[in-house]
Amino acid sequence: MDRKKILVADDESHILNVVSLKLRNAGFDVITARDGAEALKLAGEQTPDLIITDYHMPNLSGLELAQRLRASGQNIPTLMLSARGYHLTEDELKASGIDQMIAKPFSPRQLLSAVSEMLGVAA
Numbered sequence: 522m523d524r525k526k527i528l529v530a531d532d533e534s535h536i537l538n539v540v541s542l543k544l545r546n547a548g549f550d551v552i553t554a555r556d557g558a559e560a561l562k563l564a565g566e567q568t569p570d571l572i573i574t575d576y577h578m579p580n581l582s583g584l585e586l587a588q589r590l591r592a593s594g595q596n597i598p599t600l601m602l603s604a605r606g607y608h609l610t611e612d613e614l615k616a617s618g619i620d621q622m623i624a625k626p627f628s629p630r631q632l633l634s635a636v637s638e639m640l641g642v643a644a
Contacts, residue, residue: 525640526550528569530560530586531602532578536625540573543629544636557581561589569597571640573632576603584609584617591618598639602627 527549531537534555541551552567554560558580564572572590574583581589587599601609601622609622621635637643 525570528552528572530554531575557586572599587618
């Protein structure tokens with residue numbers, strides 16, 4: 522089976538490092554971006570199987586990233602990490618291209634479970 526490639530976009534270095542490490546340890550290939558614009562560029566170049574994005578980032582928010590990917594025809598499953606209390610309705614999620622949201626702080630087990638479910642692989 523081919524290793525799944527995941528693009529992780531977050532402007533907080535510690536979140537980016539922890540998420541990347543957990544995903545690599547679980548057997549995924551990981552690409553990282555520190556803002557939405559870099560993530561958009563990398564998504565076009567690398568064609569990841571899944572994108573994990575923070576909501577609040579410089580240049581493009583995670584929501585804007587998902588909307589631009591969807592508008593360009595790139596239907597890459599997207600998981601958004603958001604601050605506690607931030608919520609999108611089902612209609613907003615569908616319109617933006619966000620498939621699932623997880624509130625920060627989150628557990629590595631919760632994240633890996635969501636990633637495995639979205640990619641259809643064993644946790």
